[in-house]
Amino acid sequence: MKVHNRHHLGSYFSSLWEHSLSGKGLLVLTISSLLLLTYFLSTFFILILFAFVIASVLRPISRLLTFQGINSLGATLIPFLGFVLLATLIVALSLPVGHEQINDLAELVTSLNSQSFSSKLELSSNSLSFLNSSTIEQLVNAQYHKTIIHFLNSSLSFIVEIITSIPYLIVLLFLAFFFLKDEFIMKRALLKNVPNTYYEFAVLGFSKILPQIDKYFRINFLVVISTSFFFAIIFTLLDIPYSLLLAAFAGLGTTIPYLGIIITAIPILLISYSSLNPAITFVLIGAFSLVHFSLTVFFNRSLTFLKSTFHPVTIFLLLVLAYTVWGFWGIFFILPIAHCVRLVVQEINWGAQNFQFTKDMLF
Amino acid sequence: MASNYNDSFAIPKSGFWNNIFKPQPRQESQIIEILRDLPLFAEMNNDELIEFRKILHFRNFKTNEPIFWEGDPGVGMYIILEGIITVCRISAEKGREVLAELRAGDFFGEIALIDDGPRPATCIVKESAKIAGLFRPDLVALIEKKPRLGNKFLFRFASLIGKRTVKLNAEIKDLRGKLEAANIII
Numbered sequence: 001m002k003v004h005n006r007h008h009l010g011s012y013f014s015s016l017w018e019h020s021l022s023g024k025g026l027l028v029l030t031i032s033s034l035l036l037l038t039y040f041l042s043t044f045f046i047l048i049l050f051a052f053v054i055a056s057v058l059r060p061i062s063r064l065l066t067f068q069g070i071n072s073l074g075a076t077l078i079p080f081l082g083f084v085l086l087a088t089l090i091v092a093l094s095l096p097v098g099h100e101q102i103n104d105l106a107e108l109v110t111s112l113n114s115q116s117f118s119s120k121l122e123l124s125s126n127s128l129s130f131l132n133s134s135t136i137e138q139l140v141n142a143q144y145h146k147t148i149i150h151f152l153n154s155s156l157s158f159i160v161e162i163i164t165s166i167p168y169l170i171v172l173l174f175l176a177f178f179f180l181k182d183e184f185i186m187k188r189a190l191l192k193n194v195p196n197t198y199y200e201f202a203v204l205g206f207s208k209i210l211p212q213i214d215k216y217f218r219i220n221f222l223v224v225i226s227t228s229f230f231f232a233i234i235f236t237l238l239d240i241p242y243s244l245l246l247a248a249f250a251g252l253g254t255t256i257p258y259l260g261i262i263i264t265a266i267p268i269l270l271i272s273y274s275s276l277n278p279a280i281t282f283v284l285i286g287a288f289s290l291v292h293f294s295l296t297v298f299f300n301r302s303l304t305f306l307k308s309t310f311h312p313v314t315i316f317l318l319l320v321l322a323y324t325v326w327g328f329w330g331i332f333f334i335l336p337i338a339h340c341v342r343l344v345v346q347e348i349n350w351g352a353q354n355f356q357f358t359k360d361m362l363f
Numbered sequence: 364m365a366s367n368y369n370d371s372f373a374i375p376k377s378g379f380w381n382n383i384f385k386p387q388p389r390q391e392s393q394i395i396e397i398l399r400d401l402p403l404f405a406e407m408n409n410d411e412l413i414e415f416r417k418i419l420h421f422r423n424f425k426t427n428e429p430i431f432w433e434g435d436p437g438v439g440m441y442i443i444l445e446g447i448i449t450v451c452r453i454s455a456e457k458g459r460e461v462l463a464e465l466r467a468g469d470f471f472g473e474i475a476l477i478d479d480g481p482r483p484a485t486c487i488v489k490e491s492a493k494i495a496g497l498f499r500p501d502l503v504a505l506i507e508k509k510p511r512l513g514n515k516f517l518f519r520f521a522s523l524i525g526k527r528t529v530k531l532n533a534e535i536k537d538l539r540g541k542l543e544a545a546n547i548i549i
Contacts, residue, residue, distance in 0.1 A: 196424055207501075
């Protein structure tokens, strides 16, 4: 009996192992390995992600031009060069203000790092006088100081990374151009290595997943850019320090449902609190929340093509994971990546239910 | 024609500029000739056939390897370039029941180009085969990009389906007549 059980148990585990390797286990292993790789090859993955986003944004224009009878190369080059020109123009226009703000930021970070308390950013004791406790005031000031330093430090290092990565910019444009031009060839090259058994499913899966990811990235990009542009004007008019950085931050916040508004409001509140009077700050934050909330609602409505969205708890856990693995700016990348992974998993589940991959051959 | 088929249908290994201004690979003309012989593409000119050639997927199958199973969602049609394919039904009671045997130049699964319903039969390779797949998602993309070409293809497709229906109706009528004559049905 025991022998039989052991045999049964052995075959059970062996079949479980085979099953897990051939099915969901293999999928989990692949996704985990890819996520692990992103930690070590973050630059590589970020480049691919950005290139994919650029190609997604330009693809409808390219298709429209093809529809008008322009050949493939022309239909790729026209929107691509237009995008490069527009991006260059925006950078050139914002360079004087941006340059000044980056210098200010660098000086501030240096002085904050060298001093225990900043004279420029320290909260006035009057603003916390309602607490009637000097200990709490000191603790709040210290915590405030620490948060600001962390935010400014990571912002500065991110900006420095962008400036020092001009060679990567060339690679990025190169990748984006070919993602746009040779979409089908690349897709076919990827599919080429898929075994015959899974080929039809892979073709179908790609054709379902890619347009959804494309659309998701396109909407994300347009909302981020328009929000950033809107807030850049508002913050510059209100003369808030680091207006461009904060505007970019507010724009990126729209990609995070539910929690984006809180994450982006904190630094804006802290920085504007030190330069504006409390009443204006709270009006500003109120207006900011309203606009941000409306944009996020609009954004989420335009994403109804996605089969489902994430639960707030899942979003929170993903953000914590991203912060732990990739650091502060990772929180803005995790949700697009998670959406892609989710689409792939959903499609594989659908394929496993509808295609007969493991049918015994009856000859 | 299919015997002239060259093994390498992969993207030619070329330099940077060749990739941008893609030259026509030598094998392209062979594939275009194969396409021209198919009733689906019979009325198309060279440029139009080139557009279809661009979206074909080339695959090699070993003997006894299934291409698709009965009941699988339909994804697209296949054109046989080399080898023999059997169209069959497999059941536990009857085993493998061969419905047809297809050879180089034949095509199958074309209904899946317009309908994603389940495949009506299983296709298995009898003799190692090289086949070209034309899949619905790529066809839809081509129709969106080049509607005039798409219309031409769909019109031709509908015409072929119409002819096939007329032929089937005639066969049913003939069969019914025979059954009535034999007093099997009234």
